[in-house]
Amino acid sequence: MPATLILGGQWGDEGKGKITDTLAAQADMVVRPNGSANAGHTVATEDGIFKFHLVPAGILHPHCICVIGAGVAISPPDLLAELETLRGRVQLQGRFFISDRAHVIMPYHPLLDQYEEARRGSSAVGTTLRGNGPAFTDKVARRGIRIADLVAGDAASLREKLGLALADKNTLFRHLYGAPPIDPEGMLELxxxxxxxxxxxxxxAETYVQDALNAGKRVLVEAAQGCMLDLDYGTYPYVTSTSPTAAGACQGAGVGPTQVDRVIGVFKAYTTRVGAGPFPSELLDEIGQLIRERGHEYGTTTGRPRRTGWFDAVAARYAARLNGMTEIALTKLDVLDPLEEIRICVGYQLDGKELIAPPARVEDYACVEPIYETMPGWKTDTADATTIEQLPAAAQAYIARLEALIGVPITMIGIGPQRKQILWRTAPMLA
Incomplete structure (x- = not known):
């Protein structure tokens, strides 16, 4: 049976965890393909609030197997702490697995992240300072440490690899950042x-996932972050260090592109982003603050306030085409309930010319002028609706307009944090 991909269509934090949790009720397996512990998903259930950083959201369903794929950078202390919070709340043994090919965020990676951001000063990227970028740098430079290296029990080989890595790192610590070096033997013991x-x-993991697909199991691939943070297609250099696109999700999960037949893009009914970088539809007024407070727009992992803005249909259409999205889950519609009117960014202008997609140069993207379309708000509480038809007419019109602008059907609408607060325009079934 083909796999289903779930990925963020904006700059992350779209509510992918809730959509994954909902669909995982029918899935046999959920695979996390990319990112690291700097990403976070919050899921509200009858048993309380669960906050995930590395463990796939499908772990809340007792029948569902959860796998961290090779494309994830794992911080062992963060993962072990997360597993400890889940112990006693969910069954982990026999249901949770880690790829032996996944790379490890070592203690020197967050230090490099922090020192480099400080050195950049006003040009800082705005990372979460958790070592994600430096870990993936080591991966690409072929000097990374992988999970397989930690569990092999080969102390001599691991000592050699750590020695090679720390020779470079300690030179940087001493001579570029003016920081103390790291002891290789202490790192080996840890x-x-x-x-x-x-x-x-x-x-x-990739063999395990392929065996599940060959056996006709229903597999969800739950990507982290959002495609506008993609290393190639996002707002470079204000991006993540992996590829949170459909292609990147396949790579990190060990799933071939021909093994996917459903790509669900998750979008908020407005837009947010964290950290630095261009954001054409950003709101810096009381409406932006209202959206932030109503949407609880603070990072699950870092607690940082998110920047908020109107829905950016230009970026959304770009993301939908880039990822071959087959449908959209629109979350947090209820956050817009009190507004008199709602604006949609339907175009960009740069130097008097209209753009149909985000420009490649971040300097150009920072200068685009958003073209807005204004729609009436509904000023009605939508949180108790149980069908699309129960939504106010203005809310239904807003959904229809977003669907037309993006060019992909919206099949799910989120109207609150609880599992039951999803409205379906089609049957909630996996392929």
Whole structure:
């Protein structure tokens, strides 16, 4: 049976965890393909609030197997702490697995992140300072440490790899950042402790996922972040270090592109982003603050306030085409309930010319002027609606307009944080 991809269509934080949790009720497996612990998903259930950073949201369904794929950078202390918070609340043994090919965020990676952001000063990227970028830099430079290295029990090989990595890092610490060096032997001991703790969960994940697909299992791939943060197609350099696109999700999960037949793009009914970078439809007024407070727009992992703005249909259409989205889940419609009128960014202008897609140069993107279309608000509480037809006419018109602008059908509408607060325009079934 083909896989279903769930990915963010904006700058992350779109509510992918809730959509994954909902669809995982019918899934056999959920795979996390990319990102690291800097991403976070919050899911509200009858048993309370669950906050995920690395563990796939499908873990809340007892029948569902959850896998961290090779494309994820894993911070062992963060993962072990997350597993500890879940113990006693969900069954982990036999249901949660980690790819032996996933790379490890070592303690020197967050230090590099922090020192480099400080060195950049006003040109800082606005990272979460958790070492994501430096870990992926080491991966691409072929000097990374992988989960397989931690669990192999080969101290000599691991000591050699750490020695090579730390030779470069300690030179930077001393001579560029003026910071103290890291002791390789202390790092080796810590890495061995992590390996022992994680070993029961480690498998050849891509083989496991392929076996599930071949057996006709229903597999969800739950991407982290959002495609406008993609390393190639996002607002570079204000992007993440991996590819949170459909293609990147396939790569990180170990799923071939011909094994996917459903790509669900998740969008908020407005737009947010975290950190620096261009944001054409950003609201810096009381409406932006109202959206922030009503939408609880603060990072699950970092607690940072998110920047808020009107829905950007130009970026959304670009994301939908780039990822071959087959349908859209629109979340947090209820956040807009009190507004008299609602604006949609339907175009960009740059130097008097209209653009149909985000420009490649961040300097150009920072200068685009948004073209807005204004629609009436509905000023009605939507949180108790149980069908699309129960939504106010103005809310239905807003959904229809977004659908037309993006060019992809909107099949799910979120009107609150609870599981039951999703309205379906089609049957809630996996392929």
């Amino acid at each position: 890495a061995q402790q992590w390996g022992q703790a994680l070993a029961p969960y480690v498998i050849s």
